[in-house]
Amino acid sequence: MMLEKEEHLVACDRGLDFIKELRKVDLKDQNTSAGTNPNSSNRPAFQLNRKMAASGGEPQILVxxxxxxxxxxxxxxxxxAGAVVxxxxxxxxAAxxxxxxxxxxxxxxxxLERMRKVVLExxxxxxxxxxxxTLQQKNIDHKLWMEQPENMPTCIALRSYPKEEVSRYLKKFRLFQ
Incomplete structure (x- = not known):
């Protein structure tokens, strides 16, 4: 059982390492193409200014x-708990x-320090x-994770979305406890 927990922790660490590498490549591309420091702004980088939220004209936050x-x-x-997490x-x-x-x-x-995730059950x-x-029918990008070798569906992760675009499909689910 201890080995199983360690394997899950290693898998999560690898995922975080992968995301950090993606960020490095993205930042390098931005610095090369724009010639500016992408971290020079005080506002979170994941706020989208193209689309303004319906209430008050604030930028949308991605979740x-x-x-x-x-x-x-x-x-x-x-x-x-570790296996479920x-x-x-x-x-x-994966998403x-x-x-x-x-x-x-x-x-x-x-x-990375300002990511928002909501875990529902x-x-x-x-x-x-x-x-x-439902998500497939509505063209909502997601990944249904299948635990192997059991081929058992365990979790759905959506890609990051503005909350307003996907909350109607998730409103019947409560926070995971």
Missing amino acids: QYLVLRKDLSQAPFSWP AQACHAAT LHLHRDHPHTAAYLRE APDETTLKLLAE
Whole structure:
């Protein structure tokens, strides 16, 4: 069991290392093309100024939503907390990687210290799969993480989105506890 927890931690660390490398490449590209320091502004880099939020003209904040199966931590599964958290790490990393060329993802990754994630809970596999179908039908970019070798859906991670664009699909889910 201890080895399993360590493997999950290593996987999360690798995902974070990958994101840091993406950020370095993005910053290098910006410095080369613009000749300016992308960190010179006081506003968070992941705020998009092109689109203004409906209320008050404020820039939209990007959020990455994750929906994690709650039943994995309960009987009959009874997965340890670290194993459940690792599923969210895998899904988040995969979603960011798959959509790394999207402007929202690039903006989200520019300022690692100000990332916003919201982790919600789905009661079971069926609910998670239904959400995945809905997101697919509505063309919402996401990754349904399948734990291997069991081929078991465990978590959905959306790419980063302005909250207003995706909250209607997630409003029935509560914060993961």
